[in-house]
Amino acid sequence: MEAFDGGTWEDYCEWMAEVSAAGAAAGTDVWGGVDPSTRLVNFENVLRAQGRVLFNDDSKIGFYEDDLRAFWVRSSTARGNGAGATARSNLQVVNRFAKLPEDEEVDRP
Numbered sequence: 001m002e003a004f005d006g007g008t009w010e011d012y013c014e015w016m017a018e019v020s021a022a023g024a025a026a027g028t029d030v031w032g033g034v035d036p037s038t039r040l041v042n043f044e045n046v047l048r049a050q051g052r053v054l055f056n057d058d059s060k061i062g063f064y065e066d067d068l069r070a071f072w073v074r075s076s077t078a079r080g081n082g083a084g085a086t087a088r089s090n091l092q093v094v095n096r097f098a099k100l101p102e103d104e105e106v107d108r109p
Contacts, residue, residue: 009036009046013077037075046071 007015016032023030036042044054046067053062 009074010077012036016078033078035075035078037072037078042075043068043071 012033013036019030019032023032040054047053047063050067052067056062
């Protein structure tokens with residue numbers, strides 16, 4: 001699988017789906033990435049690409065509600081196609097590597 005090089009968020013989500021599908025086909029817990037909406041830095045990067053900021057110099061919010069809504073809707077592609085690791089799948093991997101007994105497993109969404 002070649003590394004993702006440029007493109008749109010939609011392209012990235014498709015690429016993540018390909019990587020995740022290849023991992024599943026190989027029987028491994030491999031994901032192409034994470035749901036972009038789980039990281040504030042991704043939203044900040046989208047805003048900066050549009051000439052906006054999270055917070056302006058006066059410490060006021062520098063984006064509109066529609067900006068956040070659009071980001072969440074775009075990110076739903078990764079959630080909808082199973083491309084990205086979810087909080088649940090991350091915890092399953094952590095529990096497996098930590099070798100915690102079932103009654104001690106971390107179980108937070």
